[in-house]
Amino acid sequence: MENFSTVGTRLVFAALFAGGAANQAAAATCEFLPNAPDQHEVVKGDTLWGISGKFLEHPWCWGQVWGMNREEIRNPHWIYPGQIVYLDRAAGRLRLGRLVGDSGGAGQPGDTRLSPQLRVEGLGKDAVASIPSGVIEPFLSQPLIVEPDELNGAPRIIATQENHLFLGKDDKAYVRGDLQGGTSFQVFRPGKPLKDPDTEKVIGYEAFYLGTVMLRAEAKPGSEVHTFVVASANQEMGSGDQLLQAPPTPMRNYVPHPPERQVNARVMSVYGGVNYAGQSQIVSVNRGSLDGLDIGSVLQLYHNGKTVSDTTGAKGWHGMGKPEVKLPDEQYGSLFVFRVFKHIAYGLIMQVTEPVQVGDVATSPE
Structure with a gap:
């Protein structure tokens, strides 16, 4: 396989993304690796970061080399195992293609060599992840921090079933506070304050994730106490612990990219x-x-x-x-x-x- 041997070849993009991110303080410079391969066949377990690192000095340049807009950066559900990423040396771009049998020759791009396009069927199910998903999986849906304004109004456990010191799965918990229509909550215990190193101001608190509870019975008229049942318990929970509504599952698969403004x-x-x-x-x-x-x-x-x-x-x-x-x-x-x-x-x-x-x-x- 021929390697990319021209040292110092660079791609300079003054406008990185459409619709708002093009106001970077300065144009960013992307540089291909001197030994970048001609192509890479995508396999299960690959990540966008890993693939881009085979071609580029800086993996975060991935979106720039593809010339992607903001929506494509947020929804990179277009690279799947079995596809081929080609280095188009003439255009100075990466392109997506596929192996063909007798028409183009194995290992060569076929008639269609296009920039990534959204794949509709099975959207995202088997798409290549941005980074190893197993590493961050526990941190995607569990509360990592609680901001000060969330602590003030968060419902809290005020009593336990039969005055148990700690609660386990299927135990009842009695909760006081505004549920705001929620029925599924995460239970947490505020940890140490997180101070901004620049201002020394407290901007959040570490949240120790304890488990989840489900609403069994909302407070009746004249009462302020809701009845919950413990759905899962990662750690012991009890009176004084607080509740946050379970957030929607966050999007897990953005293309690596610079922030839209200087940070x-x-x-x-x-x-x-x-x-x-x-x-x-x-x-x-x-x-x-x-x-x-x-x-x-x-x-x-x-x-x-x-x-x-x-x-x-x-x-x-x-x-x-x-x-x-x-x-x-x-x-x-x-x-x-x-x-x-x-x-x-x-x-x-x-x-x-x-x-x-x-x-x-x-x-x-x-």
């Missing part, structure tokens, strides 16, 4: 309560949907450059002592955002060469 964030916490994280671990950042992040946004991770004293001279500049100098921030990995709240987002660590630390910088790709 400058900081790593706020590592999921699990530790200070360091590595490949395929999950961290939160102090920016969310109100700041321009959506599912599939990719941020670059940097270690903050340290401030050091310049001791190389016998005397400081202008005789003022040893000057303090900030070293450059060092880029060492990427973060794929897969769940977004108003002020906070969670991302999966990708392609890191050093451990991620709380306080590290996460910004839009350059």
Whole structure:
């Protein structure tokens, strides 16, 4: 198989996406790998990130090389096992095709070599995922954080069946609060506050997911107490624990892409309560949907450059002592955002060469 041997060939796109995302601060530059293959046959278990990494220096350039619009980025249900991704060297693009038998020759594109198109039948059922879905599956539907305004009005368990200390599956729980028409709820216990590293303001609380409850009987007139039954119990739950309506299953499959506007964030916490994280671990950042992040946004991770004293001279500049100098921030990995709240987002660590630390910088790709 012939390899892509022209080092430094680049694709520059001034307008990345239609309908709003084209207002990037500057045009982004995508670069093919020097040893990019001519083609790749999609197999079960492939991811968009993995496939794009075979062709591109930066996997987040995937949508740009395809020339995709915003709707295609949000619904990438068009790449399936058995299809072929071709590197069209003449056009400087990736294209989608299929193997043909006797008309075009095995391993060669057929008569139709088109940009990705939406596949209607079995929409998304077998489509290639953006990133390994098994890694983030538990985090897609369970509450990871609770924002301050949600805590104030959240219903809470005020008593348990026969005064049990803890509840298990099929036990009754008595709940007080406004259900807002909901019948299925997740039970959580607020954890430590999450502070914005820049402002020190509390912007959310970690939520310890305990299980789910279903409404058995709504409060009757003259009563404020609803009766629930525990549908599942991951951990022990009891009086004082709070309820959130079970959210709709979030879309799991966005194409990796830069945020629609410049984002400058900081790593706020590592999921699990530790200070360091590595490949395929999950961290939160102090920016969310109100700041321009959506599912599939990719941020670059940097270690903050340290401030050091310049001791190389016998005397400081202008005789003022040893000057303090900030070293450059060092880029060492990427973060794929897969769940977004108003002020906070969670991302999966990708392609890191050093451990991620709380306080590290996460910004839009350059």
